[in-house]
Amino acid sequence: AATPDPLITQVQPWNTVLGDGVDVHPYGMPVKYESDVIRRNVPWLTADSVSSINFTPLHALDGIITPNGLCFERHHGGAAEIPKEDYRLMINGLVDEPLVFTLDDLMRFPRENRIHFMECAANSGMEWAGAQLNGCQFTHGMIHNVMYTGVPLRALLEEAGVKTEGKWILAEGADAAGMTRSIPIEKALDDCLVAFKMNGEALRKEQGYPVRLVVPGWEGNMWVKWLRRIEVGDKPWEQREETSKYTDLMPNGKARKFTWVMDAKSVITNPSPQAPITHGPGRTVITGLAWSGHGTIKRVDVTLDGGVNWHTARLSGPSLDKSLHRFYFEFDWDGSPLLLQSRAIDETGYVQPTKDALRKFRGNNSIYHNNGIQTWSVNKDGEAENVEIS
Template sequence: MTETKDKPSRRSFLKKSAAAGGFTLLAGAGVGEAMAAGDDNLPPNVPEWMKSLGPGVTANPYGSPSPFEKNVVRRNVGWLTATEESSINFTPIHELDGIITPSGLCFERHHGGVPEIDPEQHRLMIHGLVDRPLIFNMDDLMRFPSLSRIHFLECPANGGMEWKGAQMAGVQFSHGMVHCCEWTGVKLSTLLAEVGVQKAAKWLLAEGADAAAMTRSIPLDKAMDDIIVAYSQNGERIRPENGYPLRLLVPGWEGNVNVKWLRRIKVGDQPWHHREETSKYTDLMPDGKARQFTFVQEANSVITSPCPEKPMKFGKGFYEIRGIAWSGYGKIKKVDISIDGGMNWKTAELQAPVFSKSLTRFRLPLQWDGRPMLLQSRAADDSGYVQPTIEALRKARGLNSIYHKNSIHTWRVLPTGEVQNVQVA
């Protein structure tokens, strides 16, 4: 197996693909050869969809994907939790391009199901160690100066089922608890300035309006930095499953602190424990102690093509290795690719734009000779953090946690082109 030094020309690529059965080339081929394909919609015939009018402009007022993309959906794993109301589904990251995740494909994590909230009756209360406790309605919030930012959001349990070994059969299930959207709203610091935060304040308690009344403690320093109280996602109002009509967006931090259906923020002088904070996320260490408030989602990456759902089905020849990388510390600076399990590395191309705390696309051309491969990606961010091996991560954190598993991931490519999930130390 050899990597290409120069990108192959389009002509040579098409010839090789045609030889492998991937394309029918009409250049130099007769009409009879094309007809032999057995499909009346192929050139030089006029396809059936050109012979009649289609639905009009009001037939589908909101719009929906093509029926031929019906398999591009969120999926869940039935045995993960007892009920769907307190469960998770996964983004089909192997089917997506670019850095924006369509709103209807963003993974969901619920603790009490999705509430149906009338925005006219929804309120955000800010109280505690403030000079002027206030209650805002949605119109109030939309009158404040707004901003839009593109950020990823990731569950800290993303990949967490594989601490002890490869388990999931596809990249949607091994890494699909992540998405990236354009979020629009008002900076939380703007609202805190409106209520007047007192000097003793150090922490916030954010509460959602779901049946679980999900609450999380957040340091005031982060609130004053880049947290957004968001009401729009990808240019439209946030979807119900993603927090309609209001949610916190906490860039780069664990998904659980991005409280959905936001109804209350309490300002205090310390993190909340026991009764008021309903959910604890801690990392159990080898010595029996637990790390708490491990907020940042560290640099991570995964190859999304090829992967178990997208094998190298055309046999030997040209392919483009593609994937995504992200970091809660800032921008992705570099992604390296290995085809031999980490013995040798080559730097991939990062696809513009590259934003801070956002998904970043990477790609690398490969001329595959049909031999087995162990494909890996390794991300580094602009803070200097480098994605660790599974061996290094286990040495530091043990095997007892399900959170913050961001180690280098390995796909085994077989001579058949099939792709398997494996672990290489």
């Protein structure tokens, strides 16, 4: 460079003053310069913050793992606080022997480690009627992707002995909301985990400490936190959260229920409304996330011109079953306005639909399961806005 850069030529404070010693932060926190990277609430969405939601700051993250302190929270009755010694998990109903486990009991079963996304069925729900919220944190941030350590639910059910009439389980939470959901026995015996660790450490209180149910690929509501009871039955229980809520109202006035799987979806996280392009024309990196409740992501396409031309994005990082996938698309930006979209294709060959295609089939009254393609309009200054194009 022609002019000397004082950040290089002059001695800086961090070069002359001793830094913090190892005992200053026994439990580490992010550096203060990243203090804007936080979960955020949209206050007008809910009447109060106890039965509410906050959102993962997707625009500020990279890779595929969500840090524990940034995992979005959805509570129907606030975050319960349960001492680990007082934790009990009961299995009852159509079993040979009803059982109660303490946390120590659970730790004596063989464990598994698995990385899975959890997406609330209401993620992008505000966007059904058109572009609403300005930022992928708010349009797509009801998702997190975590490595869980836990005991396969199958092992606990086998310990209790499921009777042949046992076709469903009811998972029940110990919080004030007493969340309860019916789950078919096939899923319970397949890949559900009774998890007590997230990203290596104990579950956070917000995520259901000490134990939550992990239901890979299925809507977040079924991932019961503060799990206290599993009942085995011969039919679904038709609880509030599977009849009045978490059902999809169709154009003919009937509602589809038990739409458990989260279909393939993707979103560009950078650039996006909270993360504009600040460097001007030239070398530019687009990045985002893709996921599918049916398995892995096979391909992600990116368009710069609202779907006229599609380019294959580059996937980087592990491609795991029912986990977030990270994609990148590098290009030379000429500074002209962009209409950015991404489109995920999963291992079954399913292609993420446009929002118009979804509405054609589902009508306009839906809230849940909006996996339509998201558009960001980027202007010549690099500012991005949530828009819809048809």
